[in-house]
Amino acid sequence: MFEIGALLAIVVLALIFGSLLGWVAVKFKVEGDPLVEQIDAILPQTQCGQCGYPGCKPYAEAIANGDEINKCPPGGEATIKELAELMGVEAKPLDDAHGTEDVKKVAFIREDECIGCTKCIQACPVDAIIGAAKQMHTVIIDECTGCDLCVDPCPVDCIDMIPLHQDSAHWQWDFNTAKIGDIPIKQVS
Amino acid sequence: MYADYDEIIERISVQALWDFPGGVHPPQQKELSNTTPIETLPLPDMFYVPIKQHIGTGGQILVNEGDYVLKGQALSANDLALSVPVHAPTSGTVTNIGEHVSAHPSGIGELTICIKPDGLDKWTDLVPLKDYVNHPKHDLVNAICKAGISGLGGAGFPTHIKAGEHKDIEFLIINGVECEPYISSDDRLMREHAWQIRQGIDILVHLIKPKQVLVAIEDNKPEAIETLSVACQQQTKYQVVSIPTKYPAGGEKQLVQVLTSREIPTDGLPADVGCMMFNVGTCFAISDAIMEGKPLIERIVTLTGDAFDAPKNVWARLGTPISHLLSAGSYSTSKQESPRVIMGGPMMGFTVSSLQTPVVKITNCLLAPADKELPTPEDERACIRCSACAEACPASLLPQQLFWYSKAKEYDIAQEYNLFDCIECGACAYVCPSEIPLVHYYRKAKADIRIQQEEKEKAEKARIRFEARQERLLKEKLEREEKHRKAAEARKQSMNKDGGAAKDKIAAALARAKAKKEALAQQQGDNATVTNTEPQESTQTSGRARVESKAPSDKKDKVAAAIARAKAKKLAKSEAVSEDKKSDNEAVSQESNIVSSDRKKEDSAQGAAENAAVDSTVTTSSDSPEKKANDKKAKVAAAIAKAKAKKLEKAKMNEQDNTQANTQNESND
Numbered sequence: 001m002f003e004i005g006a007l008l009a010i011v012v013l014a015l016i017f018g019s020l021l022g023w024v025a026v027k028f029k030v031e032g033d034p035l036v037e038q039i040d041a042i043l044p045q046t047q048c049g050q051c052g053y054p055g056c057k058p059y060a061e062a063i064a065n066g067d068e069i070n071k072c073p074p075g076g077e078a079t080i081k082e083l084a085e086l087m088g089v090e091a092k093p094l095d096d097a098h099g100t101e102d103v104k105k106v107a108f109i110r111e112d113e114c115i116g117c118t119k120c121i122q123a124c125p126v127d128a129i130i131g132a133a134k135q136m137h138t139v140i141i142d143e144c145t146g147c148d149l150c151v152d153p154c155p156v157d158c159i160d161m162i163p164l165h166q167d168s169a170h171w172q173w174d175f176n177t178a179k180i181g182d183i184p185i186k187q188v189s
Numbered sequence: 190m191y192a193d194y195d196e197i198i199e200r201i202s203v204q205a206l207w208d209f210p211g212g213v214h215p216p217q218q219k220e221l222s223n224t225t226p227i228e229t230l231p232l233p234d235m236f237y238v239p240i241k242q243h244i245g246t247g248g249q250i251l252v253n254e255g256d257y258v259l260k261g262q263a264l265s266a267n268d269l270a271l272s273v274p275v276h277a278p279t280s281g282t283v284t285n286i287g288e289h290v291s292a293h294p295s296g297i298g299e300l301t302i303c304i305k306p307d308g309l310d311k312w313t314d315l316v317p318l319k320d321y322v323n324h325p326k327h328d329l330v331n332a333i334c335k336a337g338i339s340g341l342g343g344a345g346f347p348t349h350i351k352a353g354e355h356k357d358i359e360f361l362i363i364n365g366v367e368c369e370p371y372i373s374s375d376d377r378l379m380r381e382h383a384w385q386i387r388q389g390i391d392i393l394v395h396l397i398k399p400k401q402v403l404v405a406i407e408d409n410k411p412e413a414i415e416t417l418s419v420a421c422q423q424q425t426k427y428q429v430v431s432i433p434t435k436y437p438a439g440g441e442k443q444l445v446q447v448l449t450s451r452e453i454p455t456d457g458l459p460a461d462v463g464c465m466m467f468n469v470g471t472c473f474a475i476s477d478a479i480m481e482g483k484p485l486i487e488r489i490v491t492l493t494g495d496a497f498d499a500p501k502n503v504w505a506r507l508g509t510p511i512s513h514l515l516s517a518g519s520y521s522t523s524k525q526e527s528p529r530v531i532m533g534g535p536m537m538g539f540t541v542s543s544l545q546t547p548v549v550k551i552t553n554c555l556l557a558p559a560d561k562e563l564p565t566p567e568d569e570r571a572c573i574r575c576s577a578c579a580e581a582c583p584a585s586l587l588p589q590q591l592f593w594y595s596k597a598k599e600y601d602i603a604q605e606y607n608l609f610d611c612i613e614c615g616a617c618a619y620v621c622p623s624e625i626p627l628v629h630y631y632r633k634a635k636a637d638i639r640i641q642q643e644e645k646e647k648a649e650k651a652r653i654r655f656e657a658r659q660e661r662l663l664k665e666k667l668e669r670e671e672k673h674r675k676a677a678e679a680r681k682q683s684m685n686k687d688g689g690a691a692k693d694k695i696a697a698a699l700a701r702a703k704a705k706k707e708a709l710a711q712q713q714g715d716n717a718t719v720t721n722t723e724p725q726e727s728t729q730t731s732g733r734a735r736v737e738s739k740a741p742s743d744k745k746d747k748v749a750a751a752i753a754r755a756k757a758k759k760l761a762k763s764e765a766v767s768e769d770k771k772s773d774n775e776a777v778s779q780e781s782n783i784v785s786s787d788r789k790k791e792d793s794a795q796g797a798a799e800n801a802a803v804d805s806t807v808t809t810s811s812d813s814p815e816k817k818a819n820d821k822k823a824k825v826a827a828a829i830a831k832a833k834a835k836k837l838e839k840a841k842m843n844e845q846d847n848t849q850a851n852t853q854n855e856s857n858d
Contacts, residue, residue, distance in 0.1 A: 047651065057655075126654040128654075155832035168299060170640060171293070171294070
């Protein structure tokens with residue numbers, strides 16, 4: 001008799017908690033996939049497609065579905081490290097098949113050679129090129145992600161990828177640049 | 190709870206000040222340079238005036254190369270929120286506007302205006318505001334901004350922003366502490382120009398209206414305390430306070446703490462605790478700007494260190510290359526193995542990368558130490574966890590922890606340890622027995638974090654733009670489909686109206702196609718059944734197999750032929766278009782003729798394109814009246830030729846298969 005009572009109590013409890021969980025699942029349902037959003041936030045958003053996917057969001061979705069995390073050359077080691085932390089997997093070196101880490105570059109159109117074909121405008125994933133048919137085009141430097149996608153479509157090869165000009169505000173206190181930038185702290189004796 | 194106003198006044202009057210945690214006592218070395226009066230220098234051969242010499246943004250340049258400028262004329266505008274103008278240090282000609290080595294540890298080139306002096310040193314028109322008490326506050330703040338004044342103590346924050354503040358200020362603190370060893374420029378300024386400093390304080394008091402003015406001077410400068418006390422004695426509100434010598438007592442946060450016991454919160458300003466601080470040099474510059482109308486074009490620079498035979502203080506025009514100052518201080522190369530000049534003091538300064546580096550608004554000292562005097566730092570050794578750095582830190586941070594996390598690039602944790610509260614004073618590195626350049630690590634970490642944040646922001650912007658574009662493309666696609674659907678519907682309707690004629694035709698065509706298809710399928714089926722039913726008869730099988738293999742290859746040939754036809758048509762069309770457009774341009778048509786007539790000579794297309802370009806330029810040079818039009822035409826032709834060459838090269842790989850198919854077709858026939 002006692003065992004039946006206990007059994008009954010457990011069944012009732014299970015029902016109560018089950019229905020509670022079911023209700024919570026419906027009530028607090030999360031729209032979209034938060035993991036994809038998180039991964040997308042880590043990716044550098046160059047939209048270069050070097051990973052083999054047409055943009056950073058698709059790659060984020062692919063990672064969420066189990067793809068490798070080391071296919072993003074613009075992000076480099078830092079991005080891989082962050083992704084590894086988020087996904088709880090081991091960080092691994094960048095996959096060379098998708099390119100190598102490079103200095104930050106931006107596209108530059110040699111304007112007197114541009115024929116105004118608009119092909120680069122169509123190729124730019126972030127609308128960073130302005131111009132019109134048969135008019136000279138130019139790149140908005142602050143919007144360019146350096147994805148390289150405009151270089152190939154150009155029929156007259158007038159687009160160069162130029163390393164970003166470094167200014168002193170973005171200098172990273174490089175230890176390796178010998179005497180230059182040496183701070184004399186601790187020299188008073 | 191912090192001390193309130195009355196308590197502070199009382200304690201200051203009995204000289205019972207507070208203290209800040211940590212701090213160090215390096216040898217002062219001030220007597221090297223502070224015994225001789227400030228000298229003025231002859232003009233250098235060339236001035237290099239950087240556009241941005243302060244914290245914030247550089248203004249728009251107002252002059253062009255070749256312009257003649259007068260002494261004190263503004264070279265850049267104060268058009269943006271945090272921009273401060275720069276002025277011509279003397280009269281002369283602007284010879285160049287471009288990049289020049291910057292007064293920054295990196296030495297990376299920055300936008301600089303080069304001025305060649307004409308030797309006349311002729312002032313532009315000056316507009317003093319001697320009766321400043323009768324002018325509205327806004328005018329005075331504007332005049333300070335127009336004079337290009339930014340904090341001369343070291344940080345270089347635009348002064349007009351501080352002076353235009355509307356918060357209630359209890360203490361206006363005038364910083365004459367000058368706590369870093371060797372430097373004596375503020376000391377000499379206070380000794381020789383105390384009166385003008387007081388005038389500057391008067392103007393600031395008029396603007397800010399504090400309850401009390403405290404002039405803080407370290408007790409190792411008794412002469413300066415004396416002269417400023419005399420200058421300020423008429424004003425009851427002003428009080429000169431002698432504070433104990435300890436590095437870095439001159440830091441803004443530390444000085445506020447010493448005088449008022451109040452601590453400035455993280456991300457906060459002195460105004461949050463009722464204080465406002467200006468350097469004595471800034472006060473002098475304000476006085477110059479308001480009473481005389483002179484913009485900030487010169488400052489006092491201490492030339493010191495054993496490598497100078499005559500260490501002293503000099504009035505240096507902003508933009509003077511430091512090589513000029515070195516010769517003024519009789520710099521002797523024999524005392525240094527390799528030239529080594531430090532801009533700023535020995536604790537916070539940096540070794541300049543070039544002797545052409547200009548003097549800027551925050552350059553208070555040039556230190557050229559003899560090799561024995563300041564040996565170059567030894568290699569860093571492992572941290573022994575002695576915690577000397579934590580005891581020395583004036584901001585009560587944990588330098589050890591910051592060092593670990595900065596070195597390991599674990600910036601999140603470094604920020605949890607308040608990395609950004611570090612004032613980079615160098616006290617921790619000074620006491621470190623392992624010679625670890627701690628501040629270097631912090632600076633690197635800070636720079637990395639700032640860049641990471643900037644990149645994050647940029648990535649976010651790129652993501653938004655990418656998504657907006659995707660949305661737009663999708664919308665356009667849907668619109669196009671809708672349009673096509675409507676057009677199709679319209680066609681259908683019109684067809685229905687026409688009656689059965691068109692429909693019949695289509696039906697007939699469909700039937701024909703179907704019949705053909707069926708026949709083909711049947712043939713294939715026959716072959717298949719034949720091979721299946723008679724696998725053993727080898728002779729027959731081989732014969733059938735030939736048939737079998739021929740059927741699909743026949744199909745292949747047909748497809749290949751169709752593709753070839755389509756290509757030829759396309760080419761002919763493009764040729765016609767190009768001929769239409771540039772009928773007089775032989776080069777292009779010739780080039781396309783080559784392409785259409787002999788597709789196998791694709792390799793030579795590049796050469797042809799080049800020839801075409803050359804040809805067209807030749808024709809343009811002969812046709813002088815229509816040269817301009819032809820020039821453009823030639824350019825267009827060259828571009829097209831280039832494009833074609835590129836396209837062909839690319840297509841070549843893909844089309845090789847087709848060409849092979851063509852040849853196969855021919856051989857089969």
